Amino acid sequence: MTTAQRNDSDPTELIRQKALWMRRTALKMVYKKNLGHIGGDFSATDVLSTLYFGVLNYDPDRPEWDARDRFVMSKGHATGVLYSALCAAGYFPQDWLETYMGPRSMLNGHPNRNYLPGVETNTGPLGHGFPVALGIAIAGQITGASYRTYVLTGDGEQQEGSNWEAAMVAGNRKLANLTLIVDRNRLQQGAGTEETNGLDPLDDKYRAFGWEVVEVDGHDHAALLDVLGAPVGARDKPLCVIANTVKGKGVSFMEGLAKWHHGVPNAEEYEQAMKELV
Amino acid sequence: MAEAVLQARETFDCRKAWAATLEDLAAADTRIVAVVNDSVGSSNLGGFRDKFPDRLVNVGIAEQNMVGVGAGLANGGRIPFVSAAACFLTGRALEQIKADVAYAGFNVKLVGQSPGIAYGELGATHHSIEDYAWLRALGPITIVAPSDAWETAEAVKWAAAHDGPVYLRISRMKVPTLEIENRVFTPGKAERVRDGSDVTIIANGTTVHLADNAAADLARAGISARVLNMHTIAPLDEAAVARAAEETGAIVTVEEALVRGGLGGAVAEFTSATRPVPVERVGFPGFMPTGSVDYLFGEFGLSEAGIAEAARRALNRKPG
Missing domain, CATH: 3.40.50.920 (Rossmann fold)
Structure with a gap:
């Protein structure tokens, strides 16, 4: 992002404004299309807003810029939040959002890097983004590049074994330029993560794999900015940020309910939700 | 008679041509990296590892991660040659090949070692006879199966220069060099x-x-x-x-x-x-x-x- 966008007196104000816009935009997209994953969009919104409007170094006019920080959206189904973030960041005009999941839209139900600038890799099947982010971070390690790589996975997604293959390598290679953020909303498609195939203690698991682990309120912009925006400094391990979040965050009747994984609001619910998102 | 002539012809292991060519290319182009799943030996990459230790990424026995890492290295501007026994590379990591390499369109070179039935008695788990069918379904991947050591070297050179996903099938069965004049490898x-x-x-x-x-x-x-x-x-x-x-x-x-x-x-x-x-x-x-x-x-x-x-x-x- 350009430094001009930042409000240095209160850097979280921009993040808050963008997060609100992203939630309203994602809700509109999902409601209009009658398709999407609004619960997971909302749980990840504050993380993405913090990254795109407080942390990442990028230039939307040069999406292939070698030195850009990379953000990989491993939970690729959450396109409502990803596309609204990329649009807010200036990668494409707002009217593209109107085409969400329409015929031959660049805004597919899962992100495609060949369709949209700013998408680092194609995701959708779970457990793919983390290994790709690992490869990006290794490229930086090999070349001595200064960019950083951030990857966001769902928490249910952590059940995919490929994540642990990647976690092991990142720990062994001491990839301090790599940050994993787990959207820990404790719900997967049909039920809670712990009643499905429990992840706890997730922090200890990552520590055992050679990571530094930080838990943070995934809706607290100041706390997220502190953790995600901190320089690598003396840290010689990859960083795992467990972002404790609420699925459907921001809309009272959606919060904490698995049915909003891919539920779509009716007209009345939509109006109600929009009234709350102010 | 033909048998006697065949037996008299010298045969070559294509893996040696693959490895020697990759080392030459890597010496000239620092973007070239190799990614393996504990397959340094079976990929004949011991020389590469010794010459370019920083550019040999060994993810251990983890093929899904290996292919995903290859895609990420390509995102980071590298030219990855992801090399492993063909059976595990194409079978275990098929969804990564589909989504991360073919669909995403990253410039990744997949190198299937000892394909076909090269592992003989080890059986169908170790044979890679399905790889053509699986990968041929993934449009953007160019699939090349060199016929001898000369063609292997040419194919590796072409793959390194080509911007797009490639699957190379490198045999370890010794084969004679085809006797054709003025050969040019044209993919x-x-x-x-x-x-x-x-x-x-x-x-x-x-x-x-x-x-x-x-x-x-x-x-x-x-x-x-x-x-x-x-x-x-x-x-x-x-x-x-x-x-x-x-x-x-x-x-x-x-x-x-x-x-x-x-x-x-x-x-x-x-x-x-x-x-x-x-x-x-x-x-x-x-x-x-x-x-x-x-x-x-x-x-x-x-x-x-x-x-x-x-x-x-x-x-x-x-x-x-």
């Missing part, structure tokens, strides 16, 4: 090994020299067989297949792979839709029983006699 273009007018034998990889020997035997029996080296099976050289159908009227395909979905499948799909001619497919019908490479090649017709017999079957099916 996507079949190489004419021998001209002929009665039937065309289309082969690739380890079977091209067998097809050529079979054609020599057929010639002694008065049958004129054309031999094409279809080193690139995706995209298929449809023009060469069309000429074969039109000019010789019968086709035999030969591959160290499943007879469904690979070279034979590709040729049959094309000819049946455009120029129907008899097509006989030589290859493996399914999971192989226990046996050595030599045993399985002989038993399933990947031999001079077996190929010649298939050519006669194709000729007998010609109309009129």
Whole structure:
């Protein structure tokens, strides 16, 4: 992002404004299309807003810029939040959002890097983004590049074994330029993560794999900015940020309910939700 | 007589050509990296590791991660050669190859080592005869199966220079170098090994020299067989297949792979839709029983006699 966008007196104000816009935009997209994953969009919104409007170094006019920080959206189904973030960041005009999941839209139900600038890799099947982010971070390690790589996975997604293959390598290679953020909303498609195939203690698991682990309120912009925006400094391990979040965050009747994984609001619910998102 | 000549010809391990070429390329281009799944030895990459230790990424025994890392390295501007036993590379990591390499379109070179039935007695888990069918379904990937050490080196050089996903199938079975003058490796273009007018034998990889020997035997029996080296099976050289159908009227395909979905499948799909001619497919019908490479090649017709017999079957099916 350009430094001009930042409000240095209160850097979280921009993040808050963008997060609100992203939630309203994602809700509109999902409601209009009658398709999407609004619960997971909302749980990840504050993380993405913090990254795109407080942390990442990028230039939307040069999406292939070698030195850009990379953000990989491993939970690729959450396109409502990803596309609204990329649009807010200036990668494409707002009217593209109107085409969400329409015929031959660049805004597919899962992100495609060949369709949209700013998408680092194609995701959708779970457990793919983390290994790709690992490869990006290794490229930086090999070349001595200064960019950083951030990857966001769902928490249910952590059940995919490929994540642990990647976690092991990142720990062994001491990839301090790599940050994993787990959207820990404790719900997967049909039920809670712990009643499905429990992840706890997730922090200890990552520590055992050679990571530094930080838990943070995934809706607290100041706390997220502190953790995600901190320089690598003396840290010689990859960083795992467990972002404790609420699925459907921001809309009272959606919060904490698995049915909003891919539920779509009716007209009345939509109006109600929009009234709350102010 | 032909057997004696064959035995006298020197044979080469294509893996050595692959490794030596990659080392030369890496010396000239720092973007080239190798990614392996504990497969330094089986990929013949010990020399690469010694010369370029920072550019050898060993993720351990973890193929899904290996392919994902390859895509990420490409995102980071590297040219990754992801090299592992073909059976595990293509089978275990098929979804990563689909989503992270083919669909995402990253510049990743997938290198399947010891493909086909190279692992012989180790059985169907270790054979890679399904790889053509699986990867041929993933459009953007160019699939190349070199026929000898020279072509292996050329294919590796081409893959490094080509911007796009590639699957190279590197055999460890020793094969003779094809005796063709003024050879030029052109991806996507079949190489004419021998001209002929009665039937065309289309082969690739380890079977091209067998097809050529079979054609020599057929010639002694008065049958004129054309031999094409279809080193690139995706995209298929449809023009060469069309000429074969039109000019010789019968086709035999030969591959160290499943007879469904690979070279034979590709040729049959094309000819049946455009120029129907008899097509006989030589290859493996399914999971192989226990046996050595030599045993399985002989038993399933990947031999001079077996190929010649298939050519006669194709000729007998010609109309009129």
